[in-house]
Amino acid sequence: MSTILNRFYKNQGSIYKVLLCIVSTILIVYLFPKSGKFQFDFQQNKPWQYDNLYAPVDFAILKSQDQLDQEKAEVENNIIPYFIYDHDIANEAKAAYENQFASVFTDSIFRDRQRELKAFGLKIIDEIYKYGVVNDLTAFQEGRKIYLRRGNEIEETSIENLNTTDEITALINRKLVNGPYVQAVNRFKELFFDVVQPNVTYDEKLTNKELNAEMSKIAPTKGVVNKGSRIVAKGEIVEQSTYQILKSLQAEYESQTWTASKYNWVVFGYVLLVSVALTMLLLFIKTYRELVFENNTKVTFIFFNIILMVLFTTLIVKYDANYVYVVPLCILPLVIKAFFDSRLGLFTHVITILLLGFIVPNTSEYMFLQVIAGIVTILTISELYKRANLFISVGQITFIYIIGYFAFHIIHEGTVENLEWETFSTFIITGLATLFVQPLIYAYEKIFGLVSDLSLLELTDTNSKLLKDLANKAPGTFHHSLNVANLAEAAANEIGANSMLVRVGALYHDIGKMVNPTDFTENQSTGINTHEDLSPRESARIIIDHVINGIEIARKNNLPDRVIDFIRTHHGTSTVYYFYKKAQEQDEDVNIEDFSYPGPLPFSKETAILMMADSVEAASKSLKNPTSVLIDSFVEKIINKQMDENQFLNATITFKEIQVIKKVLKSKLNNIYHLRIEYPE
Structure with a gap:
């Protein structure tokens, strides 16, 4: 029994994801319309794009709704009250x-x-x-x-x-x-x-009774199509009469498909397709976004958004399929990109469109427009926290919808006449609805505990309470954090990392020094060094503890986990080398683990950038007569030492990117320590 429980405990994350996939599949299939999916897409007054179609069975031709309404109106007008x-x-x-x-x-x-x-x-x-x-x-x-x-x-x-x-x-x-x-x-x-x-x-009652009797005599059909008869030829324009025959065949097919004998098989087919699509999404996340895959909350968030889009689209299709483009589907890649990245946002968007293909009319046209709109969404919005970027992107999305619809119209019609201008207004409404993404992101942050660039932007405010406390209690550390933030942001921009995230991480990475600010040299304005009266082991412990203290302060002030990760990893498992060497000089029995940070190692480009920028900026203060050659040499020495110690072993950063970061740090430090001419007194 204990073995089973241990296995369950070890694999609870995987079990949860399997259950999440099953529940999501059931919900999505439940939302699908309760009818079979007709295998042909067609529109009135547009060419038939498939091979010649022959009647597979005998079926009655249904009257159009206009015809039925006209006949009902005639009955109402001719009824004798x-x-x-x-x-x-x-x-x-x-x-x-x-x-x-x-x-x-x-x-x-x-x-x-x-x-x-x-x-x-x-x-x-x-x-x-x-x-x-x-x-x-x-x-x-x-x-x-x-x-x-x-x-x-x-x-x-x-x-x-x-x-x-x-x-x-x-x-x-x-x-x-x-x-x-x-x-x-x-x-x-x-x-x-x-x-x-x-x-x-x-006598309204008697009149209505007579009216209902006459209404019941109206036949819903007009004629029969015999099995084997040609309905429409390839390339032929689907005129009104042919369109009504096709609609009748579609109704006949759907009514036969969902009989008691076939219902379970159709549902089983839907379950297979939906589960395959969701499994592909899970495999993509596991392969390329392992950190996201390991976080059940984040995986649940992604699946929740997919189900939400399927729900809204289904409701609109059931109400009136002509308004299917009212659903602002581009909100989905925007939201996923805001919390994760562009690649995951686009992949999730495509999977969702594949699922919606089961329920929307004109599937090929719908899927093409939505995929193109999703690509434009991903490519145009680089910094969602800038309001102008969002408005520009919404304008471009709307423009792509209009251009795409216009192109499909002239392909089908061969003319610009008979454009449905109401559809253009639908695209404009969709664009305006996309602006709702910002309050939606705020709501998601509160519900799922995620962090977007909008929240990161708020955290960069140096007038916030926590950063003000840091500036007042440890002004030297605050100044150091600002310098590190500038260096790290420049490096992140150069290699395409999240510059906003790394800047926020840099601003807060040393907040643990507020506990004992004078134990750190940058805050010793009086020239008194408290470590002179302490043993190297005690001094090392004080220095190392600023990481633990920083994590505690961050949690008390409700900083996001993404920011706390920078506090935890900015020293990795490196050694407080100064006090370690000092302990060796005193002939103490030295254990290097007593002088090492507990870790963990940096696990992303952003946390790796912060480690490099923090070490280089702190060490640069020891340069007495900095020159360009000296700065370049010491940057190489510090970062190479970190590489030799395998500090970047878990980080998703390449050797080439590290070389680019070195170049940026050298350039920035040379600008900071450039020599000035000596002005006369």
Whole structure:
């Protein structure tokens, strides 16, 4: 049991990565659309790029959405609406008329003709309620047929036969103005206004039932393509009719592929392809970025970003595939480059595009544009912390999208006509969305504990609390750190290393000297050397401890691990040679390990550069009469000694790069210690 646990403990990193790969594969396959991937990409009014296509099976031709919408609109326009006639309201209106008639026509001029007037009014009411009164008919077209339901009977009539409440006054005027009862017009208006009420209502429920019945009769297909029939020839323009046949074949294929019998096989195929792609990414990281591979947090971060891009793209494709370019995919290489390097960023970007090829339309066009945009992203942004660089790069990315889309259009169409200008606006939106990369990087730093160049730039501020404390407590060390930072930055620029990272590392590499600043010669302004009263072994221990003290101070001040690495490695396993020789002179039983730094050795170009720049800058203070020959000689001597001690054995730096660094350090020191003419007093 203990053997199994030991093996598990030793291989827990590898086990975690395998589980991460499996979980990522499951999530990505789950996000894929639940349908088979049709093997042909095609667009309307563009040439067919494949061989002649023949119908593999008999299948029905689906109607286009426009055709279905048109047929539905025709049904809606031709449907006859239902209205309900209420006899009770009509009878109540007549009864109210008879009850109120005498109270309205009370004048003596109407007294002798009340019977005639009353009969005339009843005749108007009968005419008003012949087909009934409705509140409003503005939602219905003139001349439209309607069904008027009176109890159990249904009568077909015209909508004009119904009276609205606004038309009652006009009806009274027509009957009375030119008749024998002109003087009674206003009285009748007053009376009818009180008694006439709407008695016809629109029967929405019955009408919708009839509408749904008619809608269900609309056939989704129009004709059949027989097996073996040629659908489209190579190079032929995919016109609207052919396009609809191809869409019908695609729908037939996808509906058959994801049946119960084939579903598991299709999923298994997706799992194989996705797992192969992610495994290739892991192998690339293991082979070329071993430090990243060993850090599970960093590997998780990379996989998380891939899944995030697949998720966003899938959501957009499900909503409307025409907006697939809205997803700012170029954020992915930007983010990976910000935390790691360009090569890993581009490789991750390409793997992600390969995965997205399963779900996006026009796969070849999409993949070409996104790969080119990713390459432009990697090549154009060298220093993300400079805002101008980001804006310039976003402009170039947008321009590449537009040029690429334009090129594909003229290849397919052979003309610049019919350009879809909405697509250009999509590319502009994508470019603007790419600007979100900076707040995204900040969020990632907090979530995953990573460090980007943006954070490194903040750490270079000499007004920060930690560097201010260093300047106040150990001014000589602070000045030394500034000089080392300048030397290391120049060397890093010359060999293509991360100059921002090495500068930050140089600024903080000696913060451990704040614990006992006067124990270091650069801070002994009074001329008193505290080591005169100490044994060589004690002095060596004090000097060596500044590395451990620096790590503790850095952790208390939440400095990133990438910066702490410079504190740990800037002396490697070198020896405090001065006190070691002094101990030998005193005939002590000397163990060289007591006078050696604990390490580890530098493991990157940047940490190796700092070791060289730190040693050279510190030793240069001992030169009394520096000359060009003397400076060149002592730079060679110091760095060659470090090489002889195998201090750069673990660093990813070449012999040629070390020679370039020597040249830079010689040049910089010669400029610092150049001789001036002696001015007269």
